[in-house]
Amino acid sequence: MNTNTNPLKITEVVLRDAHQSLLATRMKTADMLPIAEKLDAVGFFSLEMWGGATFDSCIRFLNEDPWERVRVLKKKMPKTPFQMLLRGQNCVGYRHYADDIVERFVQKSADVGIDIFRIFDALNDLRNIEVAVKTAKKAGGTVEGCISYTVSPVHNIPLYKDMAKRIVDMGCDILCIKDMAGLLTPQVAGPLITELKKEIPLPIHLHSHATTGLAGMNMQAAINAGVDMVDTAISSLSMGTSHYPTECIVAATQGTPRDSGLDLELLEEISAYFKEVRKHYAQYESNFVGVDINILQSQIPGGMISNMENQLREQNAHDKLDEVLKEVPRVRKDLGYPPLVTPTSQIVGSQATLNVLTGERYKIITKETRECVLGKYGKLPGELEPELVQKIAKEEKLIDCRPADLLDPEWEKISAEVGDRAKSDEDRLTYAMFPKVALKFFETRGKPLPEAAPAAASANGKKGAPAAAPSAAPAASAASAGPAVYEVKVNGKPYTVEVGPA
Template identity: 30%
Template sequence: MTEIQLTDVSVRDGNQSLWGATGLGTHHMLEIAGLMDRAGFRAIDFTSSSHMAVAVRYFQNDPWERIRRMRAAMPRTPLQFITTGLRFIAWQQADPEFMRLVYRRLQANGIRKVIVLDPMHDADAVLEAARIVKEEGDAEVMGALTFTLSTVHDDKFYADFAAKLAKSPHIDLFYLKDPGGLMSPDRARSLARAVKAVIGIKRLEVHAHCTIGYGPLASLAAIETGCVDTVHVGIGPLGEGSSLPEAERMVANLREAGHEVAIDDKVLAKLSDYWWRLARAEGLPPGTPQPFDASFLRHQIAGGVMTTTRRQLEELKLGYRFDEVVAETQRVREELGAPIMVTPFPQMVMSQALFNVIGTKRYAQVSDQVLRYVLGKFGRPTAPVDPAVEAAILDRPRAREIEAEPTFPSYVDLRRRFGVHMDDEEFLLRAVMPAEQVDAMRSAGRSRGTYTPEAAPLLSLLKQLAAKPAARDIVVERPGLRIALHAGAGLD
């Protein structure tokens, strides 16, 4: 049997899947970084441009500083960044020179592995992004084969796409990415074999979410084929649920199947203990094993989107029409060319289905996002949009307004606007984020680097007390610990 490696997704995809991407700040990560580096992971799925925006918006953390400090704290394990090609935080495709600077700064700060994903599986878009990444540093580039179910997305579709990418010297390896958790064990076997047949000696990894219970079984099935050598996992409370398979259970199952696993079990147990203590201290929900729900294979709607839509219908006194909206979602997705149901497409498709069900006629009301999608502003749809539906969507003044929207400003224009001497990293954030959010981040200064889960409830209480006008000097003291809150001065 082969040696299998693990990629840890806890701080990026696990945090995003289970805690809305807002569960972890820089201090939470730095506290455990040294231990993560000793575990033996193939890589750490660390951040994305969306997560960088969350760092600024919710934590006032500098995301560039976060990468630097984590890289310094874990020099042996590659930090991984996932990108949808030539986009950075904003939904618009950016100027290539702007993205060149993004990829340069990411790699200069410590990113050593870059996943390039195009939700439309546009090979040209992936290859352009991969080329720029390679020209700006020495990170590994992994091509994403993003799984979904449709009449278009069969094994041949993925093999043909992988074959185009495999010819490029800028693509080092691949992974089967199943964000919806829809890949059955049988499909994992056939897909892994089909892709490996065309990529040759380039490595293949598997990343299968657990949303309907398939994740662990699909991962093990892909590994069974001998085509896959790395499986993506979440640790402790950051595994299972809508996240990835839980790490300790996956290791046990791999060894039961006769594989060797390149991981330090004692370190992995300590990591799990830390994340469990943090989850309890911060009141964050752990992932739990999911029962199989075959309806997801039909509608492919993420749980959060379903919950939001159901609530909207209840507020409109139309809760009884929920099943109609689910059925209409399937129809809308087919008409729009079978977009993969990952953000922002599930929200887009189901919102349109809602409009179609409660409106006077189908496509009478269309969101700006659907208009942008049909106009190609998210890229080329994988399959053609139904011609009659396309005509109905675009036959309105708003479509012409959106078509005339300005494109992402050129790098030269943005530099002129923000000043040619502005620090590169500040410039990149200001170009795509509200000024007040970047100002708040810079005012907050360097992120604190220590965190004790057990102290979190007490610190939360003190912050609440500090916000009350009547609160003056507050002191909490016990042997070995003294926390003082002084009016106008903060904690010491």
């Protein structure tokens, strides 16, 4: 029986995960600043506003300095703790970095204004979060150690309880259940929180996406079981692949022992603001609409499906999608049932796609699949397919140590590489995360990005199209009037594009 009668604490994710889930992480700092003071006045437990894909998106698409985003928002929101998502040894990048890079990145994040570090590892290999946890604690931050929730024959409540105890032993301040694919069901959420509450002395924070339509029931089950904090998104950027609406949880707890105490009228004002902001990013809207209950069976997140669709379209093989969706669970089983979250979702999805397109399983093995099997991402949860291991391991040796133990310190090398193109340690860390993208950013920083002509983003047909792509309306009107020719510049290179009726 839950005896928790403390007010429910709420983390608002509109400044990070909501627009990452719905708008391709394109929200600009300029659209956050006008509402910042009202967000600060609500009384949230924290505002998740950094980490994840925001760092990459700032320098790749928005021509913004991600470090500066934290500083300018902090000035407007001094009262509410700022929270970031950190991928353990990956920081905000897509590979393992040496310990000296991780330590500097975490310390600098604390210096610019991050208060709460939510730290996870895609494989739930807790060795991969140790350095980040230790550094964040040393820097005076609050640390949320994560369990990446997934469903498989090797994942169960006893396993999660064991992980939670290890997270406590590491010195974390909060335990986070990170349900990134929306796989939780209420009949699991309640018992999981109940069992963890019995043995774990830390506050428990639930992060669950709305993709499968069960988020509201999961939240209520967790609240009844005594969860301390939940992640929500302001209603105008909620649901779909995003999160359950903040206002719904506030209304549902009003007048109960878990009353959040937040002001619904103020939240409605904030929602109205973001309803207008969302219109600015219509061209980045996710194609995912409504609910996808099939994810409970396939366990494939919506974003992963859209990525595979793009891969297949590029190969003129969109008709193979159903085959690929059936192949994904088989590849996941072969790889020991990793949770499907960055980067393992991309690894499994790409390998499944190749298996189908080549007509032979593992005829071509991606570099990432190879490294995953060899242990270079960490320890996989279950047993690997022996034939696959034999095929890969005959060339290289499997490792069983923490992957970062094999990496030499990188800071001096990176500093020398980037030279005076980096103006600060922040720039050097940006370069460490994304070398090629960072160099381009250093050239364009502070300069207005050229506006693309109508339909440029779709016409050039390449990923990484200009961030300031226009809405589709002008292109539609031009097309209806007959063919029109535009000159479009992509990364400084001119292209001639003709837009006409389909």
